[in-house]
Amino acid sequence: MSETLPASADVIVVGAGNAAFCAALAAAEHGVSVLVLERAPENEAGGNSRFTAGAFRCVYDGVDDLRTLMPDLTDEEVANADFGTYTEEKFFDDMGRVTEYRTDPDLCEILVKRSKETMLWMRDKGVRFMPIWGRQAYKIDGKFKFWGGLTVEAWGGGPGLVDALTKIALKTGIAVAYGARALSLVADDDGVKGVRVRHNGRTVDVKAKGVVLAAGGFQANAEMRTRYLGPPWELAKVRGTRFNTGDAIKMALDIGAMPTGNWSGGHAVGWDRNAPEFGDLAVGDNFQKHSYPWGIMINANGERFVDEGADFRNYTYAKYGRVILMQPGQFAWQVFDNKIIPMLRDEYRIKRVTKVRAETLEELVKKLDDVDAVAALRTIKAYNNAVMTEVPFNPNVKDGRGTRGLSIPKSNWANTIDQPPFEAYAVTCGLTFTFGGLKIDTSARVIDTDGAAIPGLFAAGELVGGIFYFNYPGGTGLMNGAVFGRIAGGSAGKRAGQMPGA
Ligand SMILES: Cc1cc2nc3c(=O)[nH]c(=O)nc-3n(C[C@H](O)[C@H](O)[C@H](O)COP(=O)(O)OP(=O)(O)OC[C@H]3O[C@@H](n4cnc5c(N)ncnc54)[C@H](O)[C@@H]3O)c2cc1C
Numbered sequence: 001m002s003e004t005l006p007a008s009a010d011v012i013v014v015g016a017g018n019a020a021f022c023a024a025l026a027a028a029e030h031g032v033s034v035l036v037l038e039r040a041p042e043n044e045a046g047g048n049s050r051f052t053a054g055a056f057r058c059v060y061d062g063v064d065d066l067r068t069l070m071p072d073l074t075d076e077e078v079a080n081a082d083f084g085t086y087t088e089e090k091f092f093d094d095m096g097r098v099t100e101y102r103t104d105p106d107l108c109e110i111l112v113k114r115s116k117e118t119m120l121w122m123r124d125k126g127v128r129f130m131p132i133w134g135r136q137a138y139k140i141d142g143k144f145k146f147w148g149g150l151t152v153e154a155w156g157g158g159p160g161l162v163d164a165l166t167k168i169a170l171k172t173g174i175a176v177a178y179g180a181r182a183l184s185l186v187a188d189d190d191g192v193k194g195v196r197v198r199h200n201g202r203t204v205d206v207k208a209k210g211v212v213l214a215a216g217g218f219q220a221n222a223e224m225r226t227r228y229l230g231p232p233w234e235l236a237k238v239r240g241t242r243f244n245t246g247d248a249i250k251m252a253l254d255i256g257a258m259p260t261g262n263w264s265g266g267h268a269v270g271w272d273r274n275a276p277e278f279g280d281l282a283v284g285d286n287f288q289k290h291s292y293p294w295g296i297m298i299n300a301n302g303e304r305f306v307d308e309g310a311d312f313r314n315y316t317y318a319k320y321g322r323v324i325l326m327q328p329g330q331f332a333w334q335v336f337d338n339k340i341i342p343m344l345r346d347e348y349r350i351k352r353v354t355k356v357r358a359e360t361l362e363e364l365v366k367k368l369d370d371v372d373a374v375a376a377l378r379t380i381k382a383y384n385n386a387v388m389t390e391v392p393f394n395p396n397v398k399d400g401r402g403t404r405g406l407s408i409p410k411s412n413w414a415n416t417i418d419q420p421p422f423e424a425y426a427v428t429c430g431l432t433f434t435f436g437g438l439k440i441d442t443s444a445r446v447i448d449t450d451g452a453a454i455p456g457l458f459a460a461g462e463l464v465g466g467i468f469y470f471n472y473p474g475g476t477g478l479m480n481g482a483v484f485g486r487i488a489g490g491s492a493g494k495r496a497g498q499m500p501g502a
Contacts, residue, residue, distance in 0.1 A: 017047030019461025022485030030493030191455025218246025261465025263436030268321025271430025302375025
């Protein structure tokens, strides 16, 4: 768009990630003008959504649903795959279990029940999807078997998703301003009337009949991290965009919005110990190291500290980042032997990886930087002796191949570490996004501290609180942003369309 911002738009959307674009597209369906404000320059725009693998957790009741969503699926691909199902019941169960039944029941119900139709809505808008052949399926007897309820990804991953949404928005007549940082909300007793924006070095007020906040969490703000998540979260690395510094949460709280949800919680994973402070789009999510369920993790004291095989990776990875952060020195080494090395996920084979390799365990433990090598060797040997080798290893199910007699058990996929060569990978905590945020109702209206909706203010995506607590089922962030982005945009567009002068 031109160098200057318009004086007004019917609906302003703050942010240009997945939730924001879904909101913008839904608002535009009401025939109103829509302006998207993105703080980042164009080449860094797209927020965390751009950093993702583009995986969406959505309900499907069988292969027919998937064929409807992904018409490009060939008969041969269908014949060679066992997609199973991911029913509403399974999605509910997963959300309940991983959030320890704290998820807001009304919002969770909407997330689950509208996931399928929202995916089809996105497809109708022009976003293309495909099965996650690589990461979520194993080939058994020549057939890809999908597991963990996560089956669909956007073409081209996160970058492909953001590019597609941006193109569709522009084609729809939605204006997108880059380098436009929302500073505060223009509001009075009647509600929100616009946004104060810093753009090209100037501060201007842009009027609007409705504003959708979709500007992400506060994970890239070290001060807020320490204040809300506590120490030593200022020492965590940020996996994604440097621009999600909690601006929109703060500007909503400033006009009386209600904070809600798990303010001391966040989604955090094992992340390369030497990764940069913020995400790097050239590497995307490949600094993550998610094959730990097949191996063990050792801390600076040379000890194991968590049940690496407690559940499928999808259900543990988002909470184990915190566990690693709480270890001495905020790091751990993941250890594997030659039986598992060929099975390691692709992210273990990137160039920018902190890795050591050795032919003996004695040699390996000496190479683990900052680790008590004697204790590490003792730990590996005790672990090897404890493995229930009589139970067969099966990566596709929780195989019950655990350990016996260890103070920290490993419940599944316990493989002995005894076949050279051995490899170890150093990880620290990578924070993905924060869980605390704004309270919304089922129409995505922002609720104030008295429990009333703030007229003209809507919110979606990472900055909404109350949906995720403690943990998160992989692929739900994009689905959550899409479902509530669509609802928020629809609510804002409808309201603006009914106001005079629309
Ligand atoms: C490495 C990585 C991998 C991930 N993989 C997946 C995955 O495969 N599947 C999944 O479901 N989730 C994944 N996630 C989580 C997912 O990225 C988020 O849940 C989701 O993208 C959040 O979308 P959003 O639209 O709410 O926020 P974002 O996509 O982060 O968009 C927020 C936007 O707001 C802008 N902004 C911030 N402040 C302002 C301001 N003051 N004014 C204007 N604009 C502002 C930002 O620049 C940004 O563009 C991953 C995250 C990371 C970091």
